[in-house]
Amino acid sequence: MKVDEIDRQIINLLFNNGRESLTTIGEKVFKSNHESMSHAGINKRISKLEENDVLRIQGNISVENLNYKSCFILLEMKNYEETKKIIQSYSKCPRVFMLSQVNGRYDLIIGIIGQSIEILHRYINNCGPTNKEGILHSEILFISNLKVPKYIPLNIFSKESQECNCGNQCSSCEAFLSGECDGCGKF
Known part of the structure; x- marks a missing residue:
């Protein structure tokens, strides 16, 4: 799976706080036109990263x-x-x-x-x-x-x-x- 800049931003935010809400992540992640993403769009990307074994959210x-x-x-x-x-x-x-x-x-x-x-x-x-x-x-x-x-x-x-x-x-x-x-x- 290829990870793009938006995926990198999401992963970085989850690295710093795995409990960050999808809405907050959406507000912090910027697309190319600097608009925030919807929580549904963030959820879809996180699910795809998890399905492809790129990301796992867990309690450490x-x-x-x-x-x-x-x-x-x-x-x-x-x-x-x-x-x-x-x-x-x-x-x-x-x-x-x-x-x-x-x-x-x-x-x-x-x-x-x-x-x-x-x-x-x-x-x-x-x-x-x-x-x-x-x-x-x-x-x-x-x-x-x-x-x-x-x-x-x-x-x-x-x-x-x-x-x-x-x-x-x-x-x-x-x-x-x-x-x-x-x-x-x-x-």
């Missing part, structure tokens, strides 16, 4: 304001098949806020969120991706202060986040059973 969360901690796990993988397994296993984990293939020494980078450094350590040591087959080398970078973005998309408060999606089974995990780990369902 401030990690800093919740006093949550985060880290990046860098993984060097044995081969592409093992990489695909990790991606499949952790793409729906409620603790994962970013998962990306990268080029260079490492093959994957995974952003993880937790209520404290201790919880991040327990997650990494007990059920995190560093314990999986096919990992040649891993490195963990704890984030001291996440500056940009201020808000990130996290699905930690939904019923879906209460389920274990990574393939680990809390009910048979020693750390969970001993109380050392709370599991992923307690945010």
Whole structure:
């Protein structure tokens, strides 16, 4: 889909305030003759951007304001098949806020969120991706202060986040059973 100047203006306004009314957006978006757009015209454009997966409006969360901690796990993988397994296993984990293939020494980078450094350590040591087959080398970078973005998309408060999606089974995990780990369902 080709994005024109009006689409760019709409996206920019929604970036700054995702709750902006269609009428207000219409008043701020200018066509070539500097007339404002109708709210119906704005709605049509937003719908088209959403249908084409160019835009998604969602509620994002401030990690800093919740006093949550985060880290990046860098993984060097044995081969592409093992990489695909990790991606499949952790793409729906409620603790994962970013998962990306990268080029260079490492093959994957995974952003993880937790209520404290201790919880991040327990997650990494007990059920995190560093314990999986096919990992040649891993490195963990704890984030001291996440500056940009201020808000990130996290699905930690939904019923879906209460389920274990990574393939680990809390009910048979020693750390969970001993109380050392709370599991992923307690945010």
